[in-house]
Amino acid sequence: MAEKEVRVAVVGGSGYAGGEILRLLLPHPEVRITQVTSESNRGKYVHQIHPNLRGQTGLRFCSAEDLRECDVLFSALPHGTFAERVADFSSMSTHLIDLSSDFRLKRDDLMQKFYNRSVRTAWAEHFTYGVSELYRTDIRNTRHIAGAGCLATASILGLYPLARAGYLSNTPIVIEAKVGSSAAGASPNLSTHHPERSGAMRSFQPTGHRHTAEIAEHLSAVSPHDICTTDIHFSATAVERIRGILITAHCFTENCPEKQDLWKMYRQTYAGEPFVRIVKERTGIYRYPDPKLLDGTNFCEVGFELDAETGRVVVMSALDNLVKGAAGGAVQAMNVLLDYEETTGLEFAGLHP
Numbered sequence: 001m002a003e004k005e006v007r008v009a010v011v012g013g014s015g016y017a018g019g020e021i022l023r024l025l026l027p028h029p030e031v032r033i034t035q036v037t038s039e040s041n042r043g044k045y046v047h048q049i050h051p052n053l054r055g056q057t058g059l060r061f062c063s064a065e066d067l068r069e070c071d072v073l074f075s076a077l078p079h080g081t082f083a084e085r086v087a088d089f090s091s092m093s094t095h096l097i098d099l100s101s102d103f104r105l106k107r108d109d110l111m112q113k114f115y116n117r118s119v120r121t122a123w124a125e126h127f128t129y130g131v132s133e134l135y136r137t138d139i140r141n142t143r144h145i146a147g148a149g150c151l152a153t154a155s156i157l158g159l160y161p162l163a164r165a166g167y168l169s170n171t172p173i174v175i176e177a178k179v180g181s182s183a184a185g186a187s188p189n190l191s192t193h194h195p196e197r198s199g200a201m202r203s204f205q206p207t208g209h210r211h212t213a214e215i216a217e218h219l220s221a222v223s224p225h226d227i228c229t230t231d232i233h234f235s236a237t238a239v240e241r242i243r244g245i246l247i248t249a250h251c252f253t254e255n256c257p258e259k260q261d262l263w264k265m266y267r268q269t270y271a272g273e274p275f276v277r278i279v280k281e282r283t284g285i286y287r288y289p290d291p292k293l294l295d296g297t298n299f300c301e302v303g304f305e306l307d308a309e310t311g312r313v314v315v316m317s318a319l320d321n322l323v324k325g326a327a328g329g330a331v332q333a334m335n336v337l338l339d340y341e342e343t344t345g346l347e348f349a350g351l352h353p
């Protein structure tokens, strides 16, 4: 257990992911939020933008220009913006935890293909991908964390047991991802405008989704063989929810595992994991993972089914994109990095109904 209270600054704190970092860290017993930035809201009280935090903090937003020294700096800035300022931020804070995609990839070919730019190698090597279930040991020994993408987190945690056991090489993996509106962030645009978004069930990225790169790179890291981006057929659909992701992955493996092998793989991989629950009930309406039960929580639920006739393994994975898929996953990684109990500040069980 670390001994002294840790000073945390949250940059981009007026956005949805930044607001969730604040919600999770304000009651965290080991850290103290010292500064929160927003350029467009500087001087305003945090609760004026995040009304759910009324009475939780008297902090006001400041400009990133006014940042002072801290121990951990969380960044919830848009892609590209963090990388431009990483040197400045690093001079102010021992640890950086970035939620954008800027340092999620180490492979330059994937960065070029999906982001049309190079990996910033000098910095990238100091960042560890923030999925604690895969990289716990590395996170303990790192300085900085690159928070994972929300759709990537759900996909990776759903497929990790199969990848680890070697079932996903040279295998077409078809991933259909359904996602709520908060994944698009707080800035309004035509597609998030209520009359356009409400009631929608809209394919918005049937091919070429950037998270394909993260999924391939980080599943390859735990698999005995490389998993190529061309084996991953990822499509994303916007659905009628504010929070929540449901991944349905169809894996057409050559050596189809037996049902009991699947159970064994999933149980062995996730035994002792505090935030991954295997959900596969025989009866009831919640037999498989459902994001409805996960709003506000740091849990990822994974389930599977075997179509023995066709050899298709269907994997379902659900989470809250703003928590396990962003702020919660990042706080979990911070807990690991600073040697706190991994679940600190993240125990909220969720709501039902």
Ligand SMILES: NC(=O)c1ccc[n+]([C@@H]2O[C@H](COP(=O)([O-])OP(=O)(O)OC[C@H]3O[C@@H](n4cnc5c(N)ncnc54)[C@H](OP(=O)(O)O)[C@@H]3O)[C@@H](O)[C@H]2O)c1
Pocket: 011, 012, 013, 014, 015, 016, 017, 018, 037, 038, 039, 040, 041, 075, 076, 077, 078, 079, 081, 099, 100, 101, 148, 149, 150, 182, 183, 184, 185, 186, 187, 321, 322, 325, 326
């Ligand atoms: N939403 C999700 O489900 C989710 C999941 C995983 C990861 N992430 C990542 O987390 C980061 C934040 O996402 P978000 O959904 O919270 O976004 P958001 O709601 O749009 O918030 C963005 C924040 O960045 C600040 N900002 C600074 N420079 C900006 C610029 N040039 N353009 C726009 N905003 C700027 C904004 O406030 P000021 O302009 O006032 O400073 C705001 O506080 C992104 O990198 C995103 O990819 C989001």
